[in-house]
Amino acid sequence: MSTEIDVIIIGAGAAGLSAAKELMKQGLSYTVVEGSHRIGGRAYSEEIAPGVWFDLGCSYLHQGEVNPFGPIADELGVVIGREHGDIFAEGKLLFYHNGAQLSDADQQACMQYEQQCYDAISACVKRGEDSSIADLINLESPYAPPFMNGMAGLTSVDVDQCSVADLSDSGHGSDIPVLNGYGNLVARWAEGIPVSLNTKVESIDWSGKGVSVETNKGTIKARTVLSTVSNGILAANHIRFNPGLPDWKIDAINGLPTGTLNKTCLLFDKDIFGPDGRGFYHNWADGGEGSGIEASVMGQNLAIVFTGGRHTVWLEKQGQQAGHDFAVDQVAAVFGNDIRKSVSKSIITAWSTEPWTLGSYSCALPGQAHQRKELARSIDDRVFFAGEATINQHQATCHGAYLSGIRAAQEIKATLG
Ligand SMILES: Cc1cc2nc3c(=O)[nH]c(=O)nc-3n(C[C@H](O)[C@H](O)[C@H](O)COP(=O)(O)OP(=O)(O)OC[C@H]3O[C@@H](n4cnc5c(N)ncnc54)[C@H](O)[C@@H]3O)c2cc1C
The missing domain is CATH 3.90.660.10 (Polyamine Oxidase; Chain A, domain 2)
Incomplete structure (x- = not known):
């Protein structure tokens, strides 16, 4: 694989996909690797009966008035239930x-x-x-x-x-529901983004220049890496880091467990x-x-x-x-x-x-709310983080993940120039 890639994005959930779109806009090259057989991550709809959809993960456009997936749905002609947004x-x-x-x-x-x-x-x-x-x-x-x-x-x-x-x-x-599934809406919006499916990241080596990411399909080298995997995956050490992550990052991961x-x-x-x-x-x-x-x-x-x-x-x-x-x-x-x-x-x-998330979404332990900012902080201008756990005010949501992907992509652009 090419050694000239600017960014390896790990994970094709809302965060990884929005980062990919933003990096493209910023003129940077990237590759998205996704361990499972599909995109969307925790945005995933299944058809329980013909034409009747159930979202196993996110289902409501929370903060409906400011949720970026509202205008995205309108633009794609996807029906969302604004008139049903008062369920709570x-x-x-x-x-x-x-x-x-x-x-x-x-x-x-x-x-x-x-x-x-x-x-x-x-x-x-x-x-x-x-x-x-x-x-x-x-x-x-x-x-x-x-x-x-x-x-x-x-x-x-x-x-x-x-x-x-x-x-x-x-x-x-x-809290706006999506008639035919929030997961389907995310998949529609992400159409056309190239993603290498069934590509599981095993380790990230940032000991030399750039980064070297080892997957089940071989090694990829790039200038930077962006991890969007859940904190459940990070806490379980499913991805090894060499050198190991600094203590402040490990504290942030542990302060924000992925509950169920x-x-x-x-x-x-x-x-x-x-x-x-x-x-x-x-x-x-x-x-x-x-x-x-x-x-x-x-x-x-x-x-x-x-x-x-x-x-x-x-x-x-x-x-x-x-x-x-x-x-x-x-x-x-x-x-x-x-x-x-x-x-x-x-x-x-x-x-x-669920092996690709080990939980549903993050929650800060008492006294640990400040860790979301730490989790979002990059290491050595080479290892970047996004995902639902890395954002305040929109945390634990699909649109929060989306916004975090854009934030991380812009940081990478500012770093790489
Ligand atoms: C039951 C439930 C209900 C929810 N309800 C709502 C809701 O109503 N509204 C709302 O806004 N949000 C809701 N959420 C939260 C929302 O779904 C998530 O916050 C959001 O989808 C997370 O996106 P992400 O990109 O951060 O992570 P993910 O979607 O988890 O994406 C990360 C990706 O990384 C991949 N990955 C993991 N390990 C590896 C590896 N080693 N190598 C390569 N790839 C890897 C995963 O397969 C995954 O696709 C809900 C979630 C759940 C589970």
Whole structure:
């Protein structure tokens, strides 16, 4: 392979692909190597029934008003559900406990509890402190379980493992679904970018001039390398560095573990939700685990059951049937036992053991929110980093990964001239 390449991009997820586009714009040469058989990484859609798509990874254009994939979708003529972007807004959030909907008074008390939690988080950050969410909230409240479930879904870890500074730094706005899949949208946008698939990077040697990247298909040399792999992959040392990474970079990797959010998509053979059924349901039972359920996704006969943190890692280990049964029980607790007869298919994700990510997305440990900047910092003007874990305010999102790829490509351009 050529020794004249400016940049080797590792990973063809949103970050690697946006870096490739930006490098092309900047007039630099690059090659993209992707270990798996497809592009998109954690942006990936599967067809659960003809014409009905399920996103195993990202599904909402978070911060919808400023999300760059909004205009990209418009330009490509891809349908996105701006009118459905209020799924997590008050009024769409409903709470079910022990198989029954909370009364209006209880629902109000529950929302008040959640507000108190958010106020405690904001106050902590205003004081310039960083602690875990668990340190700040009343864990004995009867409304703590749905809040903790929701947080584990949002952050991919449990409340004792999540930095409040990191959480408060994540952006707000609408959450826009994509009718035919966010993964498909990313794949459409990336059409034409040359990617060497099934090319796994084993090691990066930056001991001499430039970099030498060893893959399962041979060695590639270039002036610089850009890693966009998940922190799960970096923390597990799936890519060896020679010389080893400096301590400050290892601290950054370890401060931002890749947690787990899993989803089960249930397809029904008829409309079990009714005309007013669309919403996001927090369900929990005394002595049992709960979940968040998005019902009637974009008006289709689908429910997506979300679980995060330690419980979902445990459930994943129980196997696909256990994940399916759990999800059906959750939806039955809200919509009644009759729905069981109408389940026609399911897809269950297993992100904690997904070999190309080893988790779903990053979350800062308490006291470690500052590590995102350190993770983004290059080493010796030769080894660069991008990806969802390397950005503040848009962290752990697909568009955050996209923005981080552009940032890294511009840094490389500034370095190489
Ligand atoms: C369940 C779930 C739900 C989510 N929901 C949302 C959502 O609704 N909205 C949102 O915006 N975001 C969401 N996200 C997060 C979003 O999907 C990710 O933040 C984003 O897609 C990450 O992009 P990336 O480019 O940083 O990493 P990736 O997409 O992981 O890309 C990295 C690439 O590197 C490759 N790779 C790994 N190791 C090697 C190696 N050794 N050699 C070569 N290649 C390698 C991988 O195969 C992968 O393709 C969700 C994620 C999950 C898992």
